[in-house]
Amino acid sequence: MNTKTLIRRHSAPTRITHWINVLALSLLLMSGLQIFNAHSALDWGQKSSFTRPWLSMTAQERDGRLIGVTEVGGARLVTTGVLGASGGTPRGFPAWATAPSWRDLSAGRRWHFFFAWVFVANGAAYLLWSLFGGHIARDLWPRRGELSPRNLLHEVATHARLKFPKGEAARHYNILQKLSYLAVVLVLAPLMVATGLTMSPGFNAAAPWLLDLFGGRQSARSIHFICASLLVLFVAVHLAMVMASGLFNNLRSMITGRYAIEEDRA
């Protein structure tokens, strides 16, 4: 017989910083795409190539019609309506993805730098609390045996079948959650901030070593874009998992902290 027990899942600092982060990241993404649209191409190195970026979104005329073309590496894709051209005008990302929706680089920058400060302050508060309050060591750091190939394969297999743990196991994050949260918190988020700062000509004078670390300002711009894409991918999978493992229960746990687990008493 299964009975449900409400446990305390997320502490208040986790919940508060989570929702501030939702707000900041969404606006950083949308204003970031607005900024990207001002020069919808990416290069490696210190300077722009203009003629051979590794990624570009352009608008081209074909039979009197505007088509959007996205080029990545050597591949050329027609992406009319979404990338390169949408709403009958040339623009990298479409109006529904950018803040503001119309083309306005200066407003995009205002949004971006405002929420960059929110993101940094919120992230710093979360990291300090998680490192010194034990959240990372207790809840996120992999335990002995969790990283064994056997366990990893097992977790991947059960996740792929959308089978989620019950009972005692549901009280803790599983290893896939731990690894993806740690990657976001300790790798992607710091990389976003560091590559963002590397694009600042003012900050370059204070920390020229960042230019060497990332291989130049245009490389930093590329890495900033790639890390943002990985964050979008993380959020997509995260949301899918939230839905698959119980939308209401997960939402409640991230708002009130209470999470229902099914006790296995069979």
Added chain:
Amino acid sequence: MKGPSRRSAIGTACAGLAGLWLAACDRVTKSPKGYAALSEAERLTHRVQRLVVDRKALAREFAPELISADFRANGSIRPADPAYAAHLTGGFVDWRLAVDGLVERPLALSLAELRALPARTQITRHDCVEGWSDIAKWTGARLGPLLDQARLKPEARFVVFHCADNLGGGAGEAGKYYESLDLIDAYHPQTLLAYEMNDQALPVAHGAPVRLRVERQLGYKQAKYVMRIEAVADFAHIKGGKGGFWEDRGYEWYAGI
């Protein structure tokens, strides 16, 4: 509700929320108060960068191999102003750079006099606010010694650069490009009035006869076709009052980011 109907209800709700969210972003952008609140970040960024970046810290300089073969010319590429056109035809022999405003000793420098001032050569990166970068070698008179020659009055806090080009901001003087710097950047060792680019006289597309180089800020601060330098206590009375052509159109005055 089970299965598809529930899923479609969630989908509809999400699409509705996304629509509201977008509309809210646009409303905040259009509301003067919302925009002013977002713009508070500029002050914070400016203050923090001044705090962590040493006043004299240099912008990165590059090896000659990295100089861009085809440095992009942005903004004006050939000013239509008749007085400028006449100077251009005459090879700038009668051209004089005015240095005035809050100075003890106003100057009117010819190109030859400018070339006789303490100079510097540097290979630096030019970062357009749009996101692209180019690299070029610049030679020019250092702004600091030039301002010392004009002797700034104690109440001078900014220097304003008045330019010959009009980027479409209205007829006559009102629409002409301008920029401004505080004295920290004006006296920075890499801040130049550049008259040479890649060992040649500065091309017209890049601001002949003289353009500003302020290497720790974005491209729109690098005013081209500089005709007059004015020392001021503040720039609220000049044109849009925000200290520059693009600043009057919403861009940050502090363009170090």
